[in-house]
Amino acid sequence: MRKLLNTLFITLEDAYLSLDGENVVVNREKQVVGRYPLHILSGIISFSYAGASPALMGACAKRDILLVFCTPRGKFLARTCGISRGNVLLRRTQYRVADDPAQSCRVARTFILGKVYNSRQSLERTLRDHRERIPYESMKSVSDNMKALLPEIAKETSMESLRGLEGAAATMYFGVFDAMLLNKKEIFYFRGRSRRPPLDRTNALLSLAYTLLKNDCASALEAVGLDSFVGFMHRDRPGRESLALDLMEEIRPCFADRFVLTLINNRMVNAEDFEIRESGAVYLKNEGRRTFLQQWQKKKQEMITHPYLQEKIPWGLVPYVQALLLSRFLRGDLENYPPFFWR
Numbered sequence: 001m002r003k004l005l006n007t008l009f010i011t012l013e014d015a016y017l018s019l020d021g022e023n024v025v026v027n028r029e030k031q032v033v034g035r036y037p038l039h040i041l042s043g044i045i046s047f048s049y050a051g052a053s054p055a056l057m058g059a060c061a062k063r064d065i066l067l068v069f070c071t072p073r074g075k076f077l078a079r080t081c082g083i084s085r086g087n088v089l090l091r092r093t094q095y096r097v098a099d100d101p102a103q104s105c106r107v108a109r110t111f112i113l114g115k116v117y118n119s120r121q122s123l124e125r126t127l128r129d130h131r132e133r134i135p136y137e138s139m140k141s142v143s144d145n146m147k148a149l150l151p152e153i154a155k156e157t158s159m160e161s162l163r164g165l166e167g168a169a170a171t172m173y174f175g176v177f178d179a180m181l182l183n184k185k186e187i188f189y190f191r192g193r194s195r196r197p198p199l200d201r202t203n204a205l206l207s208l209a210y211t212l213l214k215n216d217c218a219s220a221l222e223a224v225g226l227d228s229f230v231g232f233m234h235r236d237r238p239g240r241e242s243l244a245l246d247l248m249e250e251i252r253p254c255f256a257d258r259f260v261l262t263l264i265n266n267r268m269v270n271a272e273d274f275e276i277r278e279s280g281a282v283y284l285k286n287e288g289r290r291t292f293l294q295q296w297q298k299k300k301q302e303m304i305t306h307p308y309l310q311e312k313i314p315w316g317l318v319p320y321v322q323a324l325l326l327s328r329f330l331r332g333d334l335e336n337y338p339p340f341f342w343r
Contacts, residue, residue, distance in 0.1 A: 114250025
C-alpha cells in the first residue's frame with residue numbers, strides 16, 4: 001500500500017477493500033492492515049484480485065473518487081463511474097491539446113526530453129561500470145553528443161524538428177547498443193532495430209519488453225481517466241494506443257532496455273530459449289517467455305526514488321505516477337508535465 005499524489009495504490013495481491021464510515025479499509029486474510037480517510041483521497045488504484053465492496057464502490061462514485069481495478073500484473077480491468085464529472089472534462093482537454101500543434105509539441109517535447117536524457121543515462125551507466133569491456137571513447141563521444149541535443153530539444157517548438165532531433169538521438173543510441181551487450185556476442189548481438197518480426201534474439205527481447213511496457217502505460221492512462229488512443233507525438237491511427245506510446249518513450253530506455261541488457265549480460269536467457277523460423281523471424285519459446293515474465297515482475301517490484309516526488313516507489317508504479325502527473329498538468333494543476341528523469 002502506498003499513497004502518492006493523494007492516490008492510494010493497493011499493491012497487495014490479496015487485499016480486499018471495504019468501507020467503514022468515512023474510511024476505506026484494507027483487509028487481508030480477514031485482518032485490517034490499513035485504514036485511510038476518504039476525504040484525503042482523490043483516487044484508489046488496486047492491483048488486487050480480491051476486489052472491493054459494493055458499499056465502497058458507491059461511496060467512491062458519490063464522492064467522485066477514482067476507483068480503478070487492475071490485475072496484479074498491471075492490466076487495466078475496470079473503473080467505477082458515478083455521474084460523469086471529472087473524466088469528461090479531462091478528456092475534452094486532452095483532445096483539444098492533441099488538436100493544437102503548438103500545445104501538442106509542448107507536451108511531446110517533455111516526453112522526448114525524458115527519453116533522450118534516460119538513453120544517455122543508460123550509456124553513462126555502462127561507461128561507468130564496464131569501462132574495460134567496451135569501446136569507451138566512441139561510446140563517450142555518443143553520450144556527449146546526446147547531451148548536446150538536450151538544450152535543443154528543450155526549446156524546440158516545431159513537431160517536425162522535434163521528431164528529427166528524436167530520430168538523431170535514437171540513431172546515435174542504437175548505434176552503440178551492441179556495445180552494451182557484454183556476454184555471448186555470437187548469440188546476442190544488435191545490428192539495428194527490427195520489428196514485425198524481430199530478426200535476432202536481442203530484438204525479440206526488446207519487442208516483448210516494449211509490448212509489456214506499452215500495455216502498462218495504457219492501463220495507467222485509462223486508470224486516471226485519459227484516452228490512451230489519443231496522443232500528442234504519436235498521431236491518431238485506428239487501433240493504436242498513441243498516448244501509451246508517448247508515455248512509454250521516457251521510461252523505455254531506463255526500464256525496458258536496461259531490463260533486456262540485464263537478462264543478456266547476467267546470462268538469464270540462452271540460445272535454446274529462442275525459435276528461429278524459416279522466414280528469419282525470431283521468437284521466444286515458452287520456457288524463455290516464462291523466464292522473461294518472471295524477471296519482468298521482479299523488476300517491477302524493485303524500489304526506486306521517484307525523481308519528481310522524491311519518494312520511494314516500485315518500478316511498476318512509475319507509469320501510473322507519470323499518468324497522474326500528466327492528468328494533473330492537463331487539468332491545470334501543474335504548470336508543466338515533469339518527465340521521468342532516471343538517476
